[in-house]
Amino acid sequence: xxxxxxxxxxxxxxxxxxxxxxxxxxxxxxxxxxxxxxxxxxxxxxxxxxxxxxxxxxxxxxxxxxxxxxxxxxxxxxxxxxxxxxxxxxxxxxxxxxxxxxxxxxxxxxxxxxxxxxxxxxxxxxxxxxxxxxxxxxxxxxxxxxxxxxxxxxxxxxxxxxxxxxxxxxxxxxxxxxxxxxxxxxxxxxxxxxxxxxxxxxxxxxxxxxxxxxxxxxxxxxxxxxxxxxxxxxxxxxxxxxxxxxxxxxxxxxxxxxxxxxxxxxxxxxxxxxxxxxxxxxxxxxxxxxxxxxxxxxxxxxxxxxxxxxxxxxxxxxxxxxxxx
Ligand code: FDA
Numbered sequence: 001x002x003x004x005x006x007x008x009x010x011x012x013x014x015x016x017x018x019x020x021x022x023x024x025x026x027x028x029x030x031x032x033x034x035x036x037x038x039x040x041x042x043x044x045x046x047x048x049x050x051x052x053x054x055x056x057x058x059x060x061x062x063x064x065x066x067x068x069x070x071x072x073x074x075x076x077x078x079x080x081x082x083x084x085x086x087x088x089x090x091x092x093x094x095x096x097x098x099x100x101x102x103x104x105x106x107x108x109x110x111x112x113x114x115x116x117x118x119x120x121x122x123x124x125x126x127x128x129x130x131x132x133x134x135x136x137x138x139x140x141x142x143x144x145x146x147x148x149x150x151x152x153x154x155x156x157x158x159x160x161x162x163x164x165x166x167x168x169x170x171x172x173x174x175x176x177x178x179x180x181x182x183x184x185x186x187x188x189x190x191x192x193x194x195x196x197x198x199x200x201x202x203x204x205x206x207x208x209x210x211x212x213x214x215x216x217x218x219x220x221x222x223x224x225x226x227x228x229x230x231x232x233x234x235x236x237x238x239x240x241x242x243x244x245x246x247x248x249x250x251x252x253x254x255x256x257x258x259x260x261x262x263x264x265x266x267x268x269x270x271x272x273x274x275x276x277x278x279x280x281x282x283x284x285x286x287x288x289x290x291x292x293x294x295x296x297x298x299x300x301x302x303x304x305x306x307x308x309x310x311x312x313x314x315x316x317x318x319x320x321x322x323x324x325x
Pocket of ligand 1: 207243269
């Protein structure tokens, strides 16, 4: 073993253990109740989300735009099995899009939508309902002068989400989607979607996935990310590099030059509250950078994924909770 390699492996293994533990726990109602009612949890939530109301979302959007960032807003919520709730979520997107337009913020703010939040998981009619709800959101986005990007969830939904994307793009060709480099299939999906007008957000992937469908090691996931970047940059679409990883960001900067991409033909994206230093550095270097801003009351699943990505966030969270007991 080379000098230094041991500690990197240990820290990565530790991270994976926390990640597995957290993602495994996330589904339990008892754990959810304990976390959501813990004193001090609000402080942690506001580190990663703009707040619970439309006003909070608009305020964060305006502040970010004043600094020079573009924004994508995510109305928090996922996995609903209730048709009414799915329609309410779609309504919340329509409402915020109209308020963004009224405030003059829409041209630089798109919205990110999880299809499971607008009905995809409903038995039988789910896929159709989610696509219809997403169509209503796309219509509102077009009226406001902006676009929609479909978030990608666990691998059992990838085909359904890409089928919805194809349906939405017939009327709204600028609808974007997320692809996850940890999935074996993603390089081929990038090839299929690297066409003119196609907006693809490339990320590593945030769900716990089995070996049969996903790369498990950091090195394999990163190598896949680089292969996917090359496919997207060689194509005619608009790639959106969603990562906080220094190494991948440097590679992206070098590849965009190698592929002769102008600054308005791709963008970087990062999560609200994560690596603000790097967000500002990229902005200063003349790159377009969009911040993914979640808001709303259903923050639990989102927060658990952010904690699972980084043990330091977990200790921050636990410390804040314990300090208030
Ligand atoms: P990695 O996890 O290796 O992190 C690199 C470095 O960034 C870390 O060492 C740390 O310094 C910092 N960092 C990363 N995450 C952090 C955190 N939570 N808190 C503090 N520091 C952190 N996933 C998905 O499955 N479906 C989706 O639709 C999306 N959508 C999406 C949109 C956008 C705009 C982004 C940026 C990300 C997503 N993701 C996602 C999440 C994505 O898959 C991934 O889990 C995270 O971005 C973390 O991966 P990185 O590429 O940042 O690398």
